[in-house]
Amino acid sequence: xxxxDYNRPRRPNADTLTYLKSLPFDERVAHGEIDDYINYQKQxxxxxxxxxxxxxxxxxxxxxxxxxDEIKHEIASLAGDEFGSxxxxxxARITAPYSTNAARKLLHGVSGYMIHLSTHRYASHAxxxxxxxxxxxxxxxxxxxxxxxxxxxxEEDEQEDGYQLPELKDSILSISQEIQPVSKDLAVHICGSxxxxxxxxILGGCVEVVPDHLANKPGGTMESGGTRRGKVxxxxxxxxxxxxxxADGVSNNASHAQYKKVENGRxxxxxxxxxxCLYSFIYELTQLNLKSDEDEVSQQPGExxxxxxxxxxxxxxxxxxxxxxxxxxxxxxxxxKEEPETDQDKANxxxxxxxxxxxxxxxxxxxxSPAEKLAKCLLCWDDSTEDGKQQEKAGDIVYGLSGxxxxxxxxxxxxxxxNDSFYESFCNAGKFFEPEAFADYAHHDVSNFIxxxxxxxxxxxEQVECLIKCVEGLINDGYVLDAKNRRRGIFWRAVEMSAxxxxxxxxxxxxxxxxFGTLKSDGSxxxxxxxxxxxxxxxxxxxxxFAELDAIGARTVYQLLRFVPRLCGDSLSGIVAKYDAAExxxxxxxGLASRCLIxxxxxxxxxxxxxxxxxxxxxxxxxxxxxxLSVERVGHHTVKKIFIKLTSMxxxxxxxxxxxxxxxxxxxxxxxxxxxxxxxxxxxxxxEDVWNAAVKKRLEREIFLKEIxxxxxxxxxxxxxxxxxxxxxxxxxxKKVKS
Numbered sequence: 232x233x234x235x236d237y238n239r240p241r242r243p244n245a246d247t248l249t250y251l252k253s254l255p256f257d258e259r260v261a262h263g264e265i266d267d268y269i270n271y272q273k274q275x276x277x278x279x280x281x282x283x284x285x286x287x288x289x290x291x292x293x294x295x296x297x298x299x300d301e302i303k304h305e306i307a308s309l310a311g312d313e314f315g316s317x318x319x320x321x322x323a324r325i326t327a328p329y330s331t332n333a334a335r336k337l338l339h340g341v342s343g344y345m346i347h348l349s350t351h352r353y354a355s356h357a358x359x360x361x362x363x364x365x366x367x368x369x370x371x372x373x374x375x376x377x378x379x380x381x382x383x384x385x386e387e388d389e390q391e392d393g394y395q396l397p398e399l400k401d402s403i404l405s406i407s408q409e410i411q412p413v414s415k416d417l418a419v420h421i422c423g424s425x426x427x428x429x430x431x432x433i434l435g436g437c438v439e440v441v442p443d444h445l446a447n448k449p450g451g452t453m454e455s456g457g458t459r460r461g462k463v464x465x466x467x468x469x470x471x472x473x474x475x476x477x478a479d480g481v482s483n484n485a486s487h488a489q490y491k492k493v494e495n496g497r498x499x500x501x502x503x504x505x506x507x508c509l510y511s512f513i514y515e516l517t518q519l520n521l522k523s524d525e526d527e528v529s530q531q532p533g534e535x536x537x538x539x540x541x542x543x544x545x546x547x548x549x550x551x552x553x554x555x556x557x558x559x560x561x562x563x564x565x566x567x568k569e570e571p572e573t574d575q576d577k578a579n580x581x582x583x584x585x586x587x588x589x590x591x592x593x594x595x596x597x598x599x600s601p602a603e604k605l606a607k608c609l610l611c612w613d614d615s616t617e618d619g620k621q622q623e624k625a626g627d628i629v630y631g632l633s634g635x636x637x638x639x640x641x642x643x644x645x646x647x648x649x650n651d652s653f654y655e656s657f658c659n660a661g662k663f664f665e666p667e668a669f670a671d672y673a674h675h676d677v678s679n680f681i682x683x684x685x686x687x688x689x690x691x692x693e694q695v696e697c698l699i700k701c702v703e704g705l706i707n708d709g710y711v712l713d714a715k716n717r718r719r720g721i722f723w724r725a726v727e728m729s730a731x732x733x734x735x736x737x738x739x740x741x742x743x744x745x746x747f748g749t750l751k752s753d754g755s756x757x758x759x760x761x762x763x764x765x766x767x768x769x770x771x772x773x774x775x776x777f778a779e780l781d782a783i784g785a786r787t788v789y790q791l792l793r794f795v796p797r798l799c800g801d802s803l804s805g806i807v808a809k810y811d812a813a814e815x816x817x818x819x820x821x822g823l824a825s826r827c828l829i830x831x832x833x834x835x836x837x838x839x840x841x842x843x844x845x846x847x848x849x850x851x852x853x854x855x856x857x858x859x860l861s862v863e864r865v866g867h868h869t870v871k872k873i874f875i876k877l878t879s880m881x882x883x884x885x886x887x888x889x890x891x892x893x894x895x896x897x898x899x900x901x902x903x904x905x906x907x908x909x910x911x912x913x914x915x916x917x918x919e920d921v922w923n924a925a926v927k928k929r930l931e932r933e934i935f936l937k938e939i940x941x942x943x944x945x946x947x948x949x950x951x952x953x954x955x956x957x958x959x960x961x962x963x964x965x966k967k968v969k970s
Contacts, residue, residue, distance in 0.1 A: 239347045240307035243315050247305055251318040254298055261291035261325045265369075265382070272381045292382065295325040299333055306340025310354035320360040327364035330384045331399060331497060334365035338402035345409045345426075346417075355422035362429035365399065367438060368495050399497055400505070403433060407508045414515045415538075424543035427512075428550045432490070434509040435554035436500025440489040489591050490553045500558065509558075513551065519608045521601050532611050532628055536638075539609060545637035548609070549644045555602035556594050556648060587826060588723070588786050590687075593647045603653060606645055610660070619659030629661035633678035643684045651690050658685065664694065669701035673711070673721055686724035692732055699725070699735040706742035709749040714767070714781065723787040730793035740791075740798060762788055762805025766828065770817055778817040778824065785827035792831040800841040803832060807848045815849065816856050819869045829869050837876040846876050850886070857886060858893030867902040871909045875933055883926060887915045 271286035299322050302309060309315030319337075326333035341348055341358055348354040369378050397405070407430060410417060417423030432438060498505060510521045517535055538544040596602035607614070610625040619625070632638030642661075649657055662668035663685045672678040686702070689695050702725045705711045711718040711725075722743075729739050740758055747764060748755035756764075765784035771777055791802045806828055810818070818824040832849060835842040850873060853860070860866035870890075877883050890897060890912045897903030897912070907913060914925040 238344050240311065240344050243308040243312045244305060247302060247309065248312065248315055250301065251298070251309075251315065254294060254318070256291060256295065256318070256321045256325065258321060258324055261289065261295070264289035265292055265329065269378065269381055288383075292325060292329065295322050296330065296333065296384070298322055299326055299336055303336045303340055306337065307344040307348060307354075310341065310348055310357040311351055313353050316353040316357040319357045323357075323361045323364045327361070328367065328369040329378050329382055331379065332384070332396070334497065335396050335399050335402060337361045338365060338399070338406065339397060342397075342402060342406055343409070345406050346413060349410060349417055349423045349426040350420055352422060355426055358426050359429045362426070362433055363438075365403075366433045366436075366496050366498055367493050368497060400502075403498060404504060404508055406430070407434065407512070411508075411511060411515055414512055418516060418538060418544040418547050419541050421543050424547045427547055431509065431512060431547075431551055431554055433498060434500065434505055434512070435558050436493050436496055436498070437490045437554050437557045438493050440491055488550070488553065489593075490550075490557050492557050509554075513605070516548075516551070517605065517608055519605060521604065530608070530611055532624060535609060536628055536632065539632060539641045540635040540638040542637050545641055549641060552596075552602055552605055552644060552648065555600070555605055556596045559597060559600040559602055587789060590647075595648050595650050598650055598652060602648070603650070606649070606653070609641065609645075610657075617656065619656035620662075622656070622660040625657075625660040626662065629657070633661070633672060633681045634675055636677055639677050639681055642681050646681075646684045646688045654688070654690055655694070658694070664697040664701065666701045666704065669698075670705060673702075673705055673718065679718055679721060683720045683724045686721070686728050689728055689732070692734060695728055695732045695734050698728065699738060703738065703742055706739070706746045707749070709746040712743070712746045713750055714784075719765075719781070719783040719787065723783050723790065726787050726790040730790045733795065736794045736798055740794075758801035759805035759809060762791065762802050763809045766806075766824075768810065768814060768818070768824070770814060778814075778821050780821070780824055782823055785823055789827040789831040792835055796836055796839055796842060799835070803841055803845040806832065807845050807852070812852045812856065815852055816860065816866075819853075819860055820863050820866045822865050825865050825869060830872070833869070833872045833876050838878065843878050846873065846878070847882070849873070850877060850882055854885075854889065857889050858896055861890060861893075861897050861906040862900055862903045864902060867906050870906050874910045875930070880923075880926070884915070884919075884922070886910060887912055887922065891915055 267286050268289050271283065274281070274283050298318075302319075302322075306319060310319055323337055327337060338361065341361065345358070348358050410427070410430070414427060417427050493500075500506070500509075507522065514520055514522075516538070518530070539548055596606070606612075610622075610628050612625050613622055616622070629642060632642050645657060646654070658664060663672070663682070669682065672682045686698055689698055702711070702721065705718075706722060706725070710716055711722040726739055729735050743761050744755040744758060747761050765781065765787055767781040767784055769779045771779070788802065788806070792799055794802075807815075815829075819829055829849075832842065832845050837843055837846050857870055861870045870886075874883060874886055877886070887910055890906065890910055894907065894912060894916075897907050909929070911922050911925040911929065915922040
């Protein structure tokens with residue numbers, strides 16, 4: 232941005248910084264006080280005659296609003312100071328969601344200085360926080376409730392020295408027009424690109440959804456000031472676990488971020504002026520004119536593809552694609568019909584899916600939508616032909632971006648969000664269904680992740696058949712099975728795909744045995760031995776609490792256990808028979824091993840063989856260790872789950888008796904007490920009849936919940952299976968189709 236004229240604020244006032252340091256702000260306490268006061272006021276309105284304990288007005292909100300009035304003329308100056316910027320972030324988070332006037336003051340404070348602030352190491356964080364908090368009003372659970380009125384905040388227009396504070400929409404559009412001419416320069420700037428993301432989200436009426444396993448991490452707020460940026464360095468450096476997560480693992484990047492529409496926003500994203508401003512930004516960045524209804528002509532590859540490969544601009548383009556998907560009314564959501572009811576259920580499911588490598592289902596863009604136009608613009612797509620194999624420019628661009636660290640994330644996003652028609656054309660352009668090109672991608676250090684995403688996002692049975700033929704040779708020669716090659720992620724996704732579509736399962740098992748035999752050069756080992764090598768489990772070293780295992784191998788085994796039951800016997804033996812009681816106990820206490828291996832057994836069809844036999848054997852091996860597992864943070868989940876999955880009442884009674892012997896130990900913490908309740912331990916101590924009644928009631932409740940879940944999520948699949956009359960072995964079905 233050399234040669235661009237922009238305003239630079241003066242240095243912050245030392246007295247103002249001293250004043251801010253005297254304010255003991257705590258965001259969590261502040262929001263807790265505000266929520267308590269809002270609920271108190273609601274109860275008074277709904278139940279005027281009831282005796283309700285009085286709640287004081289939130290002092291933190293009063294202090295934050297007063298502080299904002301004191302510093303409103305110095306916001307741009309304070310944003311350039313490390314501590315000052317943190318205080319502005321805290322004030323913005325406390326005041327902006329509840330007061331529109333506060334949001335207007337914050338925006339007006341940075342107006343005129345946006346180019347400088349957007350490229351400043353501290354100020355850019357403050358600007359992002361302001362932009363993220365001025366759009367969305369605090370969700371009180373009732374859209375008719377006026378939060379500002381409940382909190383007694385005056386929202387009338389303020390005038391000082393004859394000057395009226397600009398409206399919120401005018402401030403946002405003014406800031407947008409200020410940075411629009413230099414948007415390309417900001418896009419490649421590490422700080423400026425993040426400010427652009429926040430600005431585009433406001434104009435598109437979207438907000439990023441932070442996963443529950445990453446949100447609200449403890450230790451993030453300072454005693455006075457805002458959120459601490461970066462990690463606090465420990466005094467002593469700790470060695471990283473060697474094999475917990477590998478390069479094949481799941482990373483948190485912009486391609487997997489989730490966005491949703493703001494339901495109760497202050498700025499109307501459908502307003503013509505706001506929409507024109509968003510489209511102007513898109514034109515400045517990509518030269519794509521969305522204001523015109525005419526189809527764009529294919530351009531020559533060049534600057535836009537360089538932006539897609541840039542560490543800062545690449546993620547920005549991904550965010551822009553997600554925003555256009557959300558703004559399109561005809562976008563298709565691939566999420567389930569219902570989500571878990573409570574916040575705790577959502578957090579538990581998020582952590583569980585993260586350990587299994589399951590991404591949140593994306594929203595796909597529809598045909599002819601602005602998002603599809605942007606995707607085609609990125610690929611220099613030729614609309615004159617529908618055949619993806621004839622897209623020469625697009626094929627070269629896909630191949631080139633797949634080998635770039637940041638460009639590959641853009642390709643992943645296109646694979647996840649494309650509609651079915653464009654997905655197939657896209658894969659044909661990249662030659663992902665051709666064995667030679669597939670192997671070329673798989674051998675590259677970066678593009679192998681694209682291959683994993685293709686396997687993970689396959690849409691039709693025909694595509695799955697082609698992909699299994701492509702991956703078959705890589706498994707046979709052991710390339711994707713050898714841990715040294717760091718390509719086990721490809722095998723994991725291939726197994727996952729085969730389990731999902733029930734195609735080629737016997738082929739996958741046969742190739743796995745042949746591949747491990749090639750590595751060992753001593754013939755094909757059994758499936759149980761292959762499973763043992765995939766897990767690569769090692770007991771925790773002395774002084775360490777957790778065991779070590781191959782994360783990708785464990786996830787692969789979980790998917791192997793999702794094959795048809797008659798093919799799972801050897802895989803189950805590779806866990807239950809190959810490991811002794813001490814090793815199985817360590818697995819139960821490890822988060823990853825417990826979710827992938829132990830739950831892999833217990834989540835299967837335990838009412839039929841071989842799963843019922845595996846559950847029985849697991850129970851027998853861990854006898855004498857159930858009480859110690861019951862008081863562990865992770866292990867107690869296995870105890871509660873196996874109590875339900877055991878098919879014999881005698882086995883359940885034996886488990887309850889063992890837990891009753893250690894009831895004093897179980898009463899020592901919350902995990903043990905939950906096991907006492909779920910496994911009917913106290914009921915057994917009262918008598919066998921009482922225990923039988925309690926267990927019967929618990930089993931009926933589990934059956935009822937299972938029927939509800941299957942009714943919400945599994946009805947459609949069951950109908951399809953009945954209609955197709957698919958045999959257990961999908962390979963046999965393939966032969967019938969060919970004949």
